[in-house]
Amino acid sequence: MPTTSARLLIDAFLTGDAPSAAALLATEATFHSPIRDYAGADRIGSVWQAVAGVVTDARLTSVHERDIE
Numbered sequence: 381m382p383t384t385s386a387r388l389l390i391d392a393f394l395t396g397d398a399p400s401a402a403a404l405l406a407t408e409a410t411f412h413s414p415i416r417d418y419a420g421a422d423r424i425g426s427v428w429q430a431v432a433g434v435v436t437d438a439r440l441t442s443v444h445e446r447d448i449e
Contacts, residue, residue, distance in 0.1 A: 389401050390440060394439065397432075398429040399429065401425075402421055402424055402425030403421070403425075405424060406421065407420065408420070
């Protein structure tokens with residue numbers, strides 16, 4: 381089960397609230413898309429906002445997490 385902060389991020393993104401989801405990212409976060417990698421919460425937020433504008437009725441199918449040491 382995802383951690384509380386991960387679950388908040390997932391829920392925000394799935395409801396189309398990309399800015400709130402991105403605000404939960406670490407400043408140095410990296411998002412790996414099939415097209416390219418995006419570094420930084422601000423840059424990721426811009427990409428997620430564009431995705432939220434075209435994806436409707438998103439739903440959770442699985443969560444992949446790893447511990448960061």
